[in-house]
Amino acid sequence: MSNDIVIRAEHLSKEYRLGVINHGTLYRDMQSWWARYRGRTDPNAEIKDIATVKRDHARIEGDLFHALDDVSFEVQRGDIVGVIGRNGAGKSTLLKIISRITAPTRGYIGLKGRVASLLEVGTGFHPELTGRENVFLNGAILGMSRQEVASKFEQIVEFAEIGQFIDTPVKRYSSGMYVRLAFSVAAHLESEILLVDEVLAVGDINFQKKCMGRMQEVGKSGRTILFVSHNLTAISSICPKAMLMSDGKMVHSGDTASVIKSYISEAESGGGDAFYRVNPGEMDGQAVIYQVAARNARDQYSGSLELTEPFSVEMEYELRQPLAGLSVGLQIIADDGFTCLYSLSDPELDITRLETRQAGKYKAVVNFPACLLNTGSYSIRLGISSRFSIYSVAEGIRFDVVDNVGIIQMLGQNRKPSLSALQLPWQVEKL
Known part of the structure; x- marks a missing residue:
């Protein structure tokens, strides 16, 4: 990879083998097996709408489900990239491959630098350890020395706003405290790549604003961020670039405005159906x-x-x-x-x-x-x-x-130059 490219994915694919679910009785299991053996339709199969059948057939081959299908992209140093798409599009699977939680079935993923990830509430935390101990544990997992973590410790605790609970086992933390500490650790320790999933949506409004501001600061420092969210306003405000996922494929990448426009276009949104x-x-x-x-x-x-x-x-x-x-x-x-x-x-x-x-x-x-x-x-x-x-x-x-x-x-216009066309009541009187 060139010096400016920190993430490169080439023909990345991930497949999962579907489990076999029985029908609850031996008679129905045998009935389904006999139908499949004779090449006929399973009489116990669920009835699905046409759109669901087409989508399933596009991503299922035999007993394999294509969570990711031939995804290729490059991310440069210092980029803040939003990843958007409908539920089940493959966004979280992509981040799990980048963070080395799971391996791709096919293809290549190349990284340059240490990766910090916040994919689920409390990712990497041990419930029996205190908040302080988990901060140092996460730092060690990221390959940092104790001295490096200690130099950032006060900033991490102050940002997370849990100073009085830092020596309490995290199994007693609320979900909000988990998120605050986990994000603070990921954002303050010196990793070159930061991966953030939709987990921030469970925080309160003030914490979300702090997180957005922190990610902008991290981006300005030259670190790379991949941010998965359904909040398009947040994506457009902090991410100059974006990628659109659909049915396990990368369908569009580029400047955020054009990617968002593609996302909410008629093709992606289901034909404009209300x-x-x-x-x-x-x-x-x-x-x-x-x-x-x-x-x-x-x-x-x-x-x-x-x-x-x-x-x-x-x-x-x-x-x-x-x-x-x-x-x-x-x-x-x-x-x-x-x-x-x-x-x-x-x-x-x-x-x-x-x-x-x-x-x-x-x-x-x-x-x-x-x-x-x-x-x-x-x-x-x-x-x-x-x-x-x-x-x-x-x-x-x-x-x-x-x-x-x-x-x-x-009025000689096609559209009022405002978000709303609300007609407000006015009172006019002659003085």
């Missing part, structure tokens, strides 16, 4: 969002919403077990990747959100007034989370806001 539906039985997790729909003023599913009329977004989700501190969130993202609206069904200051919500199926609806959004194309991202956990995410739902009445055109 209706999202998955089979909850095929989804794992404690909570699953299985249906999302945009409805116009006449309560019809629609991907084209009138500027001067109200509309709504409804979602249906399932809780598999009682959960406390739950919140359902919605983001409206413009076609340039900017998050122009964020709303929670259970605000942080609402004390009722701390109550346990029982298992079962739920429906949530949020209503939008007329003229709230300007004309243009938008995508919706929804999530179910608590303070320290993200349970489910649904994204790729798209809709357009159009002006069929012609208010904006009467």
Whole structure:
């Protein structure tokens, strides 16, 4: 590799062998085996929608699943690169290969320098050791001497804001304390490459801002960062470059604005459909969002919403077990990747959100007034989370806001130069 290239991937592929799951009875197992032996369709196979079947067939060959498929790229020293894509696109698998957690099935990955990674809450921490001991343990894993870690220790503790708990075993830490200390260790120790996954999303707002600022400082110091996130606003604000993953492949790389535009384009977002539906039985997790729909003023599913009329977004989700501190969130993202609206069904200051919500199926609806959004194309991202956990995410739902009445055109414009087209009340009186 040249002196300026610190990460090089050439035709990188990763395959996993699918496990064989029985049907619960010997009769059905034999029935499925006999059908496969005769080359016929398995009578006990699950019914799936066409899109799911096409996607599965594209990534499954026999009993092998292609988590990554022929991925090649280069990252230069000092680059801050965002990695985006839908759930299951292969982003986390890519970071695990770069961090040497798992090995590629085929291809080559070359690194120049030490790698610090924050892929999961408490990565590399031993639960029985104290925070202090884990800081030195992580430093040793990264190949640093005790003196190097000691020189950064006070900065790490101060950034993590856990000074009074630093000599407490980390098994007694909350998830937020885990994240703060783990990120602080990864960001302050002298590694040349920093890998950060979506784990930062479980922190509070103030900590997320600190993390973003720290990553910008790290980038200015000449270190290289790969940042995986669904938060497109964060990606666009700190990452000059980005890569888009889809179905295990690298489909676009370059400047962040163009990559985000590709991500939310019609091809990646499912054809501009304002209706999202998955089979909850095929989804794992404690909570699953299985249906999302945009409805116009006449309560019809629609991907084209009138500027001067109200509309709504409804979602249906399932809780598999009682959960406390739950919140359902919605983001409206413009076609340039900017998050122009964020709303929670259970605000942080609402004390009722701390109550346990029982298992079962739920429906949530949020209503939008007329003229709230300007004309243009938008995508919706929804999530179910608590303070320290993200349970489910649904994204790729798209809709357009159009002006069929012609208010904006009467002003000689195609679009108002603002995020919102809201008509505010004015009072005018003669003095």
